[in-house]
């Protein structure tokens with residue numbers, strides 16, 4: 284199984300959620316942990332350090348990508364000249380791949396100095412990721428992770444403004460490479476969509492947009508509880524939420540789109 288966390292926002296983290304995730308991980312021993320951005324609240328070194336310590340404590344291979352909160356907001360020179368310097372000090376390159384027995388995951392950096400909230404995918408990224416997908420092992424679930432989602436429904440207060448520029452163009456190519464799913468955070472909500480149906484991508488299978496809420500932060504949107512997703516090799520997707528009384532994450536629902 285793959286544990287999908289997002290929007291940890293160290294600096295505003297709830298220690299009880301941090302401990303509960305450690306417990307879950309030690310008990311369930313996922314193949315890998317994927318974090319879809321916003322590791323920190325304000326991209327401060329001590330927040331990256333705390334996040335790195337937490338992820339190392341899980342004793343599980345992990346892959347992270349930056350979120351819009353992981354580049355400086357107030358230090359304008361840092362933001363424009365070296366936006367990922369602090370991130371890279373603790374997590375090396377913002378784009379990596381991670382492979383396990385059942386999963387092949389590609390991290391894609393969608394955060395830009397100018398498009399830091401909405402996100403942006405470049406033409407170079409589109410081509411490089413397509414190449415990586417075409418060369419990925421055919422017997423593993425191919426997954427891409429970016430911070431911003433690739434779909435928000437009409438009427439959503441965020442609208443398309445928080446879907447990356449060129450995201451749909453990327454999808455049209457990536458979806459032809461047996462892509463199983465894209466993992467995201469950003470909106471602090473938990474939902475799954477079939478992008479193949481929504482965008483008529485003409486893939487021969489569902490292409491899932493799997494969004495996770497904040498796993499550890501007290502900055503909840505619309506009182507959606509802290510939670511995370513678990514993805515199984517048989518395509519089953521589970522959602523867990525934090526239960527205050529039991530002080531642990533408990534199963535809440537399955538999504539059955541895959």
Ligand SMILES: [Fe+2]
Pocket residue numbers: 290292321350352468469470471
């Ligand atoms: Fe966030």
